[in-house]
Amino acid sequence: MVMDGKKLEYKGEKALKELEKLTANAAEVQEEVLKMILTQNKGTEYLNKYMAGVESKSQVPHFKRCVPVTTYKDVRPYIQRIANGDNSNLITSQPVTEMLCSSGTSAGEPKLMPSIEEDLDRRTFLYNLIMPIINQYVGGLDEGKAMFLYFVKAEMSTPCGLPARTVLTSFYKSQHFKNRSHDPYNDFTSPDQTILCYDxxxxxxxxxLAxxxxxxxxxxxxxxFASAFLRAISFLERNWRKLCQDIRTGKLDHAMITDAQCQSAMYSSVLLRPQPLVADEIESICSSKSWKGIVRRLWPKAKYIEAVITGSMSQYIPSLEYYSDGKLPLVCTMYASSECYFGVNLKPFCKPADVSFTLLPNMGHFEFIPLGESATWSIDLDEEEEEEEEVPPNKLVDLVHVRVGCYYELVVTTFAGLYRYRIGDVLQVTGFHNQAPQFRFICRRNVVLSVDNDKTNEEDLHKSITAAKKLLEPYNALLVEYTSCADASTVPGHYVIYWEIAYNNGLVDEAFAIDPTVxxxxxxxVEERLDYTYRRCRTLDKSVGPLEIRIVEAGTFESLMDFFINQGASINQYKTPRCIKSKAALKLLNSNVKASSFSSRDPCWNP
Structure with missing residues (x-):
């Protein structure tokens, strides 16, 4: 039932049949996955601490009773030893082939996660499910091209020479990605050399251009991510004239493109001849006063936009709908992280608010920390600031025993040596596909604002801002992006929300046109939608000051993205942090503030 290596390379109808088989036997597959992980890695230094001498038939129950729930700080010493060249069986019996870097934008510095060779097979298995699922809803996609904007990030090396790179860079540089050309659904407009360009x-x-x-x-x-797609639209707004010139002449702007591999690929497969008529068409479209619907006008045959639009990415849905004139479905296909790939969306053309992911039981062993039946769980502060609450091993719930409607934190055991590892994602069970549960992504546990006893999680912040931004609509204005910080420089401290506002004719310097009272x-x-504790602190305890919104210059959030990329974040994995703690990033934001307002009244507080 559990596959590895080439057995994972299912495609088309075979992939869908395998999906049904896996989900119909999810409990059996999960048991087999855990047995395989424990059998392979029972001799490792880590597992020996808890399972030395345990007989094979007793491994699974003993594991669930005795192996503790972990966070990154627990596994970090082992990872550091591997990075420094200790090749003994520390956490996995398989050779660690690379370290995968987390995005590093929601919880400080990037984490390094061990990866083994067969992990790429598992990721490929999940990728190979995407098109068979989509083909059930839309046909003919093998008759054209896909314009997917993918990027790699420059690699680092650990002291012992292991590559350290993002999970997407790893995949794009793998043979699995390079050998996809025989699949008609993988006919991309972008030559591989342009995807693999580090600039x-x-x-x-x-x-x-392609x-x-x-x-x-x-x-x-x-x-x-949705943010990367919108960054591309912004880039196009600034550079369409140069792009049209290149298409018109059939020659690259060599002042812009200096990478020899990019030049060669573009001349051999894209810029085959001058195309003045094509350039004229694009110029006519891009010179329009309004860019509303620009995506549909530039790519008239496109049937959908694919990107992550869950969690903090849901903030970008209005902008995506604006640029597509609300006519292109927004498709979110999969759920994955640097630690493990988890599952797929079996209804990719559902409304963004209804996106749920079916966890695939062969990806790893999944367990869950129960958080209750309502969204009122306690969200801890960042693990670097406050100790994580210890979770008893017997508190965890198996994959097939979660309950619809309840909230859980995801815990994973992987083939690469993570054992009962807290991913940090809060999920809600929305249903089941056969035996396999389906989850809605809610938020990351450690993305918070806090001044006093208040603790605001990412979902609450997003809901409150979603409600507040409706007040901009009479001004024909759109909230492009936001982030926040807890400002402790005032007494009492207060929440600061940074907003970048655009108008329907594009990003212009008109934010002052909004009445300060608005x-x-x-x-x-915003304050009215925050939780009970915050409103109590504001109104009754007076331990939190009035919330402040600071309006920043157009383009500020692109500068913020550039800042984090220069600090080591990946353009593929970048997500605007919803709570900023970096002093340098806050300095950047504050240097671009051109207006600010405070809440003029206390929020309602009901005991």
Whole structure:
């Protein structure tokens, strides 16, 4: 039932049949996965601490009774030893082939996660499910091209020479990705060399140029995250004239593109001849006063936009709908992390608010920390600031025993040596597909604002801002992006929300046109939607000051993204942090503030 190696390379109808088989036998598959992990790794230093001398038939129950729930700080010493060249069986019996870097934007510095060779097979198995699932809803996608904007990040090396890179960089550089050309659904507009270019600006330029040249063949659009797709639209706004010139002449702007591999790939497969008529069409579209619906006008045959739009990425849904004129479905296909790939969306054309992921029981062994039947769980502070509450091993719930409607924190045991590891994601069970549960992603546990006893999680912050931004609509304005911080420089401290506002004719310097009293009402609207503890602190305890909204210059959040990328974040995995703690990042934001307002009244408080 549990596959490895080439057995994982199912495609088409075979992939769907395998999906049904796995989910119909989820309990059996999970048991087999855990047995396999324990059998392979029973001689490791880590497992020996808890399972030395345990007979094979007793391994699984003993594991669930005795192996503790862990966080990164527990596994970090072992990972550091591997990175330094200790090749003994520390956490896995399989050779660690690389270290995968987390995005590092929601919890401080990037974490390093061990990866073994067969992990790529598991990721490929999940990727191979995507198109068979989508083909059940949309046909003919093998008759055109996909304009997916993918990027790699420059690699590092550990002291012993292991590559340290993001999980997406690892996949794009693997033979699994390079050997995809025989699959008609993997006909991308972007040449591989442009995806593998480490200069994100040159990569973006070439990939957009290729997408424009093949615009009438493009049936699918997307990026890994919604934020990356919108960054591409912003890049296009600034550079469409240069791109049109290159298409018109059939020659690259060599001042812009200096990478020899990009140049060679573009001339051999994209810029085959001058195309003045194509350039004229694109110029006519891009010179329009309003860019509403620009995506549909530039790529008229596109059937959907694919990107992660759950969690904090849901903030970008209005912008995606604006640029697509609300006519292109937003498709979110999979759920994955640096630690493990988890599952797929079996209804990819559902509404964004209804996206749920079916966890695939062969990806790893999944357990869950119960958080209750309502969204009122306690969200701890960042693990670097406050000790994680210890979770008893017997408190965890198996994959097939979760309950619909309840909230859980995901815990995973992997083939690469993570044991009962807290991913930090809060999920809600929405249903089952056969035996396999389906989950809605809620938030990351450690993304919080806190001044006193208040603890605001990412979902509550997002809901409150979603309500407040509606007050901008009469001004034909759109909230482009936001982040926040807890400002302790005032007494009492208060929440600061940074907003970048656009108007329907594009990003312009018109934010001052919004009446200051409206911004005050926006502040109050945010506060009214925050939780009981916050409103009590504001109104009764007076331990939290009035919330402040600071309006920043157009382009500030792109500068913030550049800042984090320069600090080591990946353009593929970047997500705007919803709570900023970096002093340098806050300095950048504050240097671009051009207006601010405070809440003019206390929020309602009901004991």
């Amino acid at each position: 994100s600006n040159q990569s973006m330029y070439c990939q957009l 997408g424009l040249v093949f615009r009438h063949q493009v049936l699918r659009l997307g990026a890994v 911004l005050q009402e926006c502040c109050a609207a």
